[in-house]
Amino acid sequence: MSNQVALTGNEVMAQAMRQINPDVVAAYPITPQTAMVQLFSQFVADGKVDTEYVTVESEHSAMSATVGASAAGSRAMTATAANGLALMWEVLYIASGTRLPIVMPVVNRALSGPINIHCDHSDAMGARDSGWIQFFAENGQEAYDNAIQAVRISEHEDVRLPSIVNLDGFIISHAVENLEILADEDVEEFVGDYQADNYLLNSEDPIAVGPLDLQDFYFEHKMQQAVAASNVKDVVLEVAKEYEEISGREYGLFEEYKLDDAEVAVVALGSTTGTAKAAVDNLREQGVKAGLLKIRLYRPFPAEEIANALKDLDAVAILDRADTFSTTGGPVYIDTRAALYDSDADLEVVNYVYGLGGRDIKVEEIESVFEDLQQIAETGNVEQKINYLGVRE
Amino acid sequence: MKLKEAAKKEERLTGGHRLCSGCGAGTVVRLVMRASDNPAVVGCSTGCLEVSTTIYPYTAWEDSFIHNAFENVAATISGVESAYRSLRNQGKMDEDFDFIAIGGDGGSYDIGFQSLSGAMERGHDMVYLCYDNGAYMNTGIQRSSATPKGANTTTSPAGEVIPGKQQYRKELTDIMAAHNIPYVAQASPFKPQDLMKKAKKAFETEGPAFLNVLAPCPRGWRSKAEEGIELTKIAADTCFWPLFEVENGEWKLNYNPKAKKPITDWLEPQGRFKHLFKPENEGLIEEIQEHVDERWETILHRCGEE
Numbered sequence A: 001m002s003n004q005v006a007l008t009g010n011e012v013m014a015q016a017m018r019q020i021n022p023d024v025v026a027a028y029p030i031t032p033q034t035a036m037v038q039l040f041s042q043f044v045a046d047g048k049v050d051t052e053y054v055t056v057e058s059e060h061s062a063m064s065a066t067v068g069a070s071a072a073g074s075r076a077m078t079a080t081a082a083n084g085l086a087l088m089w090e091v092l093y094i095a096s097g098t099r100l101p102i103v104m105p106v107v108n109r110a111l112s113g114p115i116n117i118h119c120d121h122s123d124a125m126g127a128r129d130s131g132w133i134q135f136f137a138e139n140g141q142e143a144y145d146n147a148i149q150a151v152r153i154s155e156h157e158d159v160r161l162p163s164i165v166n167l168d169g170f171i172i173s174h175a176v177e178n179l180e181i182l183a184d185e186d187v188e189e190f191v192g193d194y195q196a197d198n199y200l201l202n203s204e205d206p207i208a209v210g211p212l213d214l215q216d217f218y219f220e221h222k223m224q225q226a227v228a229a230s231n232v233k234d235v236v237l238e239v240a241k242e243y244e245e246i247s248g249r250e251y252g253l254f255e256e257y258k259l260d261d262a263e264v265a266v267v268a269l270g271s272t273t274g275t276a277k278a279a280v281d282n283l284r285e286q287g288v289k290a291g292l293l294k295i296r297l298y299r300p301f302p303a304e305e306i307a308n309a310l311k312d313l314d315a316v317a318i319l320d321r322a323d324t325f326s327t328t329g330g331p332v333y334i335d336t337r338a339a340l341y342d343s344d345a346d347l348e349v350v351n352y353v354y355g356l357g358g359r360d361i362k363v364e365e366i367e368s369v370f371e372d373l374q375q376i377a378e379t380g381n382v383e384q385k386i387n388y389l390g391v392r393e
Numbered sequence B: 001m002k003l004k005e006a007a008k009k010e011e012r013l014t015g016g017h018r019l020c021s022g023c024g025a026g027t028v029v030r031l032v033m034r035a036s037d038n039p040a041v042v043g044c045s046t047g048c049l050e051v052s053t054t055i056y057p058y059t060a061w062e063d064s065f066i067h068n069a070f071e072n073v074a075a076t077i078s079g080v081e082s083a084y085r086s087l088r089n090q091g092k093m094d095e096d097f098d099f100i101a102i103g104g105d106g107g108s109y110d111i112g113f114q115s116l117s118g119a120m121e122r123g124h125d126m127v128y129l130c131y132d133n134g135a136y137m138n139t140g141i142q143r144s145s146a147t148p149k150g151a152n153t154t155t156s157p158a159g160e161v162i163p164g165k166q167q168y169r170k171e172l173t174d175i176m177a178a179h180n181i182p183y184v185a186q187a188s189p190f191k192p193q194d195l196m197k198k199a200k201k202a203f204e205t206e207g208p209a210f211l212n213v214l215a216p217c218p219r220g221w222r223s224k225a226e227e228g229i230e231l232t233k234i235a236a237d238t239c240f241w242p243l244f245e246v247e248n249g250e251w252k253l254n255y256n257p258k259a260k261k262p263i264t265d266w267l268e269p270q271g272r273f274k275h276l277f278k279p280e281n282e283g284l285i286e287e288i289q290e291h292v293d294e295r296w297e298t299i300l301h302r303c304g305e306e
């Protein structure tokens, strides 16, 4: 059973947290995540959850307390955005390196400076090598579904890694959407009770978490972490299948939109994929074989599968809502190019960095990208590999 | 708490750790842990104690232990304690636990100050123990805001122009008392009963309790390993490190030296103060003496001992 509701992204994520009913939430407010933690603290105040809400004095402490709570043996969550995520950076690596199954919604916002509160992916991309699993969502529905599945994925015995559930700041977090939330008891049953194998609050079998790990063991532990990361893809698919049974909604590692017979396509993540779908539809009407690959699981990167899905295209554009300032393009572009290197695909791959600091991206702009791709496909000439879309020169 | 009784209790921090000989941190922690009557979760900030007691795959701790990072032991134990409260309220756990966060002076006065303040303000049921050796010892004796004025450290070296650390110590114990938490105490290992009694009160306090304990570091103080505890007595006799407690806002003096000794008794045996005795640094010792005297007057006044 599920309910049709009209909620903002923040509201539906707070609902997801209520239904997951974590033992501990330690969080700090930051635009555009604030409404989520405010609403959740109301659930705590009204006795709707069993959660101990730790009103920490910073995001560094939010992540630190969440690590403590998770290591103690409880199910623990937090949520943040932008500078808050950046402030957590040190402890993000400790959470993943300690193999703690924490789930954290991140409401994507541009990193300072200059300070800006609107959407881009520089915050999430800054954490892309931190060992956290990362999901991206096109809308509030997907963010909600990702959050609930993330609990199971992170806690899976072959994984035991924390998850970031991304949703675009304002565009998703503040927009009201018609969506379906599951019945409370369905979520309760789906996530199940959490029982850690080794945890601090076990006086029968005390453990030492976070010891000094030197040259003779650190590498092995990192290797185990790498193996766990390589298990994520299978677990994501397994959990998605189970989730489909209760929700009727299908999820994979990514979504292929009219990609089957496409000649030109864009790869994107987040809310822009909705805009890209409109562009693809328009072009299809004009007879252009356009398509979209929407990444859901960004970390670990499903490289082989993505390369396989793109290999028959003539040209593909990667849309990045963050720059790396490496002069080698945005992060998704770099990942995708690397993925294609090993395939026998013969296609041109170009990059468009767009939407920084919340700059709007329009359907026509994505259509113009497709025009560029068609030209590239026809002539085989790439004038510029890395492009900035929608910026004044 | 009787010494004899305490001596019979099982050791919670076992031998085989790798603290230097004469290190006060181990002594302080062992005494404090003797006052705990429950299984504990011990948190430790990055520093000498942490790196010396849990080197994978070994641990010197009998209890569950967590090290997270340098500046976040108070937040980390906040999370552990919150998990405990949550599980207990849900009926998933009924055992009693003690929660203790341990930080060096660097991890408490400086980089972990915000995390400590936050945890105390929120009122978690935990003990925070600062073992104050007056510098960042683990990384090679750099100054902290707990380093005494004039001390030669590797980032406040005694040079041709600048004679060691320029600032007086920050009074962290007072700042913790200003948080109006139920129990705050300053203690020293030369009075083991007093220290254990304070630790016991701290563990028994419902809500946050803060202990600041002087811990000799022969390496950083450039003092003799076998004289560490004696030095902490001199620290109390010169009134450099007064012993007091603040229980529900009530200040109480726990040690009043029969004859207050001159500060030179504290400075002289420690190599880190050697340069203060050079003729060109004349006047500095008097300044330090004046500061100690003023501080002592303040403590006496607060404790109603005038």
Ligand SMILES: Cc1ncc(C[n+]2csc(CCOP(=O)(O)OP(=O)(O)O)c2C)c(N)n1
Binding pocket: B025, B045, B046, B047, B048, B049, B070, B071, B103, B104, B105, B106, B107, B108, B133, B135, B136, B137, B138, B139, B144
């Ligand atoms: C964020 C961060 N900054 C710096 C360090 C390096 N560091 C590790 S321990 C330490 C000093 C510890 O000093 P203190 O807390 O006084 O403990 P002690 O070693 O004296 O026992 C420093 C600077 C670190 N580990 N993490």
Ligand code: SF4
Binding pocket: B018, B019, B020, B021, B022, B023, B024, B025, B048, B049, B052, B133, B137, B138, B216, B217, B218, B219, B220
């Ligand atoms: S350097 Fe000092 S604080 Fe560190 S272990 Fe040695 S004596 Fe103890």
Ligand SMILES: [Mg+2]
Binding pocket: B104, B105, B106, B131, B132, B133, B134, B135, B136, B137
């Ligand atoms: Mg120190």
